[in-house]
Amino acid sequence: MSDLVNKLICENLKALKPYESARRIFAGGDSDSETWLNANESPFANDFTIDTAHFNRYPDCQPPSVLLPYAKYAGVQANQLLVSRGADEGIELLIRTFCTPGKDSILICPPTYGMYAISAETSNVAIEKAPLKADFSLDIPAIFAYQGKVNLVFICSPNNPTGTSVGKAQLKQVLEHFADSALVVVDEAYIEFDADNTWATELAAYPNLVILRTLSKAFALAGLRCGFTLANSEVIQSIMKVIAPYPIADPVAQIAAQALSPNGLKQMAEQVEYLSQQKQWVKQQLNQFPELELVGDDKANFILFRYSKKQGLMDFLVANSVLIRDQSKQINLDNCLRITLGTQLQNEKLLALMASFFKQQETSA
Structure with a gap:
């Protein structure tokens, strides 16, 4: 880090390690030759149409074409x-809306999605932790101990990555x-x-x-970057004070509206x-692989498992252009890997490679 950058960068960012997204870990990968089963994306790429007639105009801050059908969908x-x-x-x-930098805190329940902590750190907001119990249920007494000490409690359900x-x-x-707190x-x-x-x-x-939703998973639109916050109107109006004036690009709104149409919902x-x-x-x-132990539950579009030689398996799969996700850095997830569900063909390729790997392990034992 240069002297000038080191002098000017916010103190809370100096030691911050950026979130290791699946795409950042395998940056530059050739998506046509590699099988991506590491980011909980949908394997489907659906068709949409785009009208360029209004690209010269700023878009609505909250486009009714998206807001109204999603409100109806979510009830x-x-x-x-x-x-x-x-x-x-x-x-x-x-x-940003409900935590004062350098003063307030959030509560997370790891192992869980990493962006709660990263977003807090970048805002100079403290992070408290009430880890999940051994069965990945909430530790209620541990959570209750933070009453009056945190402004936001983040709970992921279904939880990623368990x-x-x-x-x-x-x-x-x-x-x-x-x-009340x-x-x-x-x-x-x-x-x-x-x-x-x-x-x-x-x-x-x-x-x-408050509820967070997205079009990235079931709607197969991770590349669109379109999500939703559901809450009582007072909360929504407070958030509107800090949101950018034009957060949703017009092409994004057009595609989201099509995804939320009756035909789009049926396809989803x-x-x-x-x-x-x-x-x-x-x-x-x-x-068929007794060396593996399934971990957690299956309420999402991925499967988590534990394997004592997980790095060898990861390296073998990557060498054969199949990418899954290492979750072993998270609390209580030692030696755990996560598989995103793909198409039948992609899943068969993964399983065939795993069978080949374990056969090699038997031969070399």
């Missing part, structure tokens, strides 16, 4: 919804415990794979409930069902 009112550049921006906006959903009774306890942010990025456990219908009952549901079937099939096939 909320339009004034309970905000659209942003992915759910990641929603996380950042919540922290694939577990938070029980309704537990989440209700958290919402009630922090009713903190917003409870439920990240539902994978909710289409566990639709019965959504909290979107509970906004009226819990004024401190069919693809979710396909991936759910693939998930069960892949889990069955993994049982």
Whole structure:
């Protein structure tokens, strides 16, 4: 770091390690030759049309063509919804709106999605942790100990990377415990794979409930960067004070609107069902490898497993152009790898390579 940069950079950023996204880890990869099963993306690339007639104009801050159909889809009112550049921006906006830098804190429950902590660190907001229990359920007493000490409580359900959903009774306890002291942010990025456990219908009952959603997973639009924050209108209006004036590009709004049309929703549901079937099939096939231990649950579009020689397996798969995700740096996930569900062909390729790897291990033993 140069003397000038070191002099000027914010103190809280000097030691910060950027979030290691799946694309950053394998930057420059040739997507046509590699099988990407590492970022919880959908394997489907759906077709859309674009109208360029208004590209010379600034877009709506909150385009009704996106806001209204998503509100209908989620079962909320339009004034309970905000659209942003992915759910990641929603996380950042919540922290910027409700946490004072250098003063306030958020609470996370690791192992979980890494951007809650990164967004807090970049905003100079402190991070408290109440790790999940051995079965990946919430540690309620540990969470309760932070009442009055945090402004935001982030809970991912279904959780990335464990694939577990938070029980309704537990989440209700958290919402009630922090009713007068903190917003409870439920990240539902994978909710289409566990639709019965959504909290979107509970906004009226819990004024401190906030929900994050995205089009990146089930809607197969990770490249679009379009997410949603669901909350009571007072929370939404507060966030509107800090959001950029034109957060949603016009092409993004056009594609999102098509994805949220009746035909788009039907296609999404069919693809979710396909991936759910693939998930069960892949889990069955993994049982042929006694060296592996399935970890967590399967409420999302990925499978987590533990293997004592995980680095050897990772290296073998990467050498054969199949990419999965190493999660072993997270608490209680030692030697854990995560597989994103792909197409039947992609999943078969992965499993065939795994079978070849384990056969080599037997031969060399």
